[in-house]
Amino acid sequence: MVRLPLTPAEVERGQRLGALLRRARANRPMLEIALHARVSPETLRKIESGRVATPAFSTIAAIADVLGLSLDEVWAEINQPGLALQKTG
Secondary structure (H helix, E strand, C coil), X not given: CCCCCCCHHHHHHHHHHHHHHHHHHCCCCHHHHHHHHCCCHHHHHHHHXXXXXXXXXXXXXXXXXXXXXXXXXXXXXXXXXCCCCCCCC
């Protein structure tokens, strides 16, 4: 299967998703969140950094659930074009 290149909008949405998840995780260890969501820490790291801009729905749903985010909140946050992205570290 050949993947099409991501559009700039998809890349931006992925960055907003990563920023939202980092903020929601706050000071909780990445390993703890990943284990509870049943994803690898590397997958969570890639999503949070925006390197995986279009993760699977089930992955987003699992991480959001562990972080106490509703899918409505996630959808609303990632679909707000023009928001300035804040780097958190």
